[in-house]
Amino acid sequence: MTARTLPHRPLLLRSAIAVALLTPALALAQEDEFTLDEPTTSPPDAEQLAELTQIRNTLEFGLGYISDDAVRFGRRRGFDEQGGYGVLRLEYLRRGPHDGASADYVRVRADDLGLRSREARVEFGRQGDYRVRIDYDQMPTRRGTVKTPFTGIGGNTLTLPAGWVAGANTAAMTRLLPNLGEIELEVERRRVGLGLAKLLPGRWELTAGIRHEERDGLKSLGGVIGNSGGNPRAALLPEPIDHRTREFDAAARYAGRKTQFELRYHLSGFDNANTALTWQNPFAQIAGWAPGVGYPGGQGRAALPPDNRFHQASALGGWNVSARTRVTADIALGRMTQNDPFLPYTVNPVLAASIVQPLPRASLDGRIDTTVANLRISSRPHPRLHWAASYRYDDRDNRTPRDEYVYIGGDSQNQDASATSSRRRFNEPASFREQRLRVEAGWRIDGRTRLSGAIERRQTNRTYSVRERADEDLFSLSLQRGFGERVDASLTLSRADRSGSTYHGSEPFLSGYAPAYTATVPGQWDNPPGLRRWYLADRERERAQLRVNFTPTPRWTFGLDGSWADEDYTRSELGLTAARARALTLDAAFVPAEALSFHGFYSRETFDFDQTGASIRTATRLADAVDPARRWRARHRDEVDSAGLGVAFKPRPARYQLGADLLYARSDNAIDLTAGSALNVAALPPNTTRLDSLSLHGGLRLQGDWSVRLRYWYERYRSTDWALDGVAANQLANVILLAEDSPDYRAHVVAVSLVYRF
Structure with missing residues (x-):
């Protein structure tokens, strides 16, 4: 975990921890090659020598069954629906003998063809001359079942059922509720690609590739009708997804002994x-809306992601100045464009008639x-010393024209084009x-000890930002030490300090509204003056990481990995004020015999985030901004525990093999709220996630080139989320929700397949 991502971690834990931890089980249960003739550390016999020197192709086919519908259960690999599925996999390679004259080859690989997460790749060519690649992959991402009263799902116009009240x-x-x-x-997602490569005389190579991607389906979108105060009304809507992305790449490469060069183009x-x-x-007509906005004639409209293009040309080069020194450089020039026609200010004809200042x-x-x-x-000027210096320049020059737009708030009001209108926006x-400059060096003190360090300076400039310039200095020091042949350890310490130009929290407000309007706003700010954006605020960061490996005997291996990180936002009165992370992982492996091995791990992670805010009313905004009685504080704490245990048994002769893996994960998220005397707060219930997973896999070699594989996978997932559980579509007064629950399931997967090797 990097400290840069620290503030985002609690937002992701509840949805990502289970997916992240089931990946090893999925790999073991579905991607284990079950190579029954896998060589061991013993001298190979004649059969194993043939396996290593001869081409063997693999065809696997069979059937599997999933016991229950479970959205989160392998949802990105097509294991989310109850019922049977096909097991179909192919690995094929054809080429001439190693001592023959032909260098032609054909390689085919296809995985999970019986699932919606299928992928396939075909490559053919002539070694040292050319190659052609064709690939296809498909990936479903399922969020789950939700409820909505709207009809016309999948189209770009949603209507309400007859008899709507x-x-x-x-x-x-x-x-x-009756119409949900x-x-x-x-x-x-479906993606197909084609790639070509051609080797030319003189150490040159030309490559080109195209890729076409389609994304279809539904996701949720919040739609709002209203303009200010208490009159906005909203509904969570099913957004139709019908996206197409096309990419083209071409490159010319030269690879000499001292010089390497490449030209690229990307579209x-x-x-x-x-x-x-x-x-x-x-919703029915309410105060604050212009006539005709409410049901049945009123409508809302939201723009969806616009068409866009990106071109980039780049050049890369490397030069071996000497046997000890190398220089590399690259530059890329690109242009992003977006020119979709604007939607009208409003979809409602009655409101459109009020427009006096058009787009x-x-x-x-x-x-x-x-x-x-x-x-x-x-x-590397000395056998014990190495150093490097690097510079990076990243510039995004926004040439988009700046204009004034007198918009209509949420398809709900007549256009207000007065000089002091809050609808005048730029x-x-x-x-x-x-810009980033980095210098790093390392020194091998002796045969067992290495010391390295780095210094980095980063400067960031932004326009229309609360902070025009941010400066960050990073220092790191690392020590690696071996203690005999059984123990080695490493320790890394780092510190980063960020500061910059004067923080002007009102800059986006002042540059985004008409001056005549901002002059009417007390204090001329929209966010409280003490609020700081965490990614631009002054910050002190300290980190440490320790890794120890211990091998007491050839059969036992132990590892310890610990990390610690603290972030202090020194001048943030409001917003994120502090962040802390702690992690400890213990792992072990035991090989009591050549055919038997065990492995296991335990990990604990904790994340703490301190956040301060203020409750400010429009009429008393200046007094509320400095009133301690209207301040609130939230302390977020995430605790994650995970453990795993696995065993593999591969006896010789390799007629069968067995394996098992057990995973456990638990995460708890709690938010402790306190507030000043003028505010009332209630405790929020904790959010929890529990995952138990067991995978069993085995293989048995039959006669000749046939073998059979068996797989079993069990997963129990439980979660609680106060933002979802028991929240009906009409839970909120002014928002129609989707009535979804947090995931909770128990699923079993069984698969039997035959493998033919030829």
């Missing part, structure tokens, strides 16, 4: 078949020019530039 809030919608229909939120294009999603307003242009005409350059020199074409 609108209300000012969800409690008054008497036909909401179940839908599946799922996106499936990518994204196209969305749906430009917008329109929905019928399910300033027909489309954004968005353009960002990118420049990325790297320069690195590395050298787009902010933000640019970004980062």
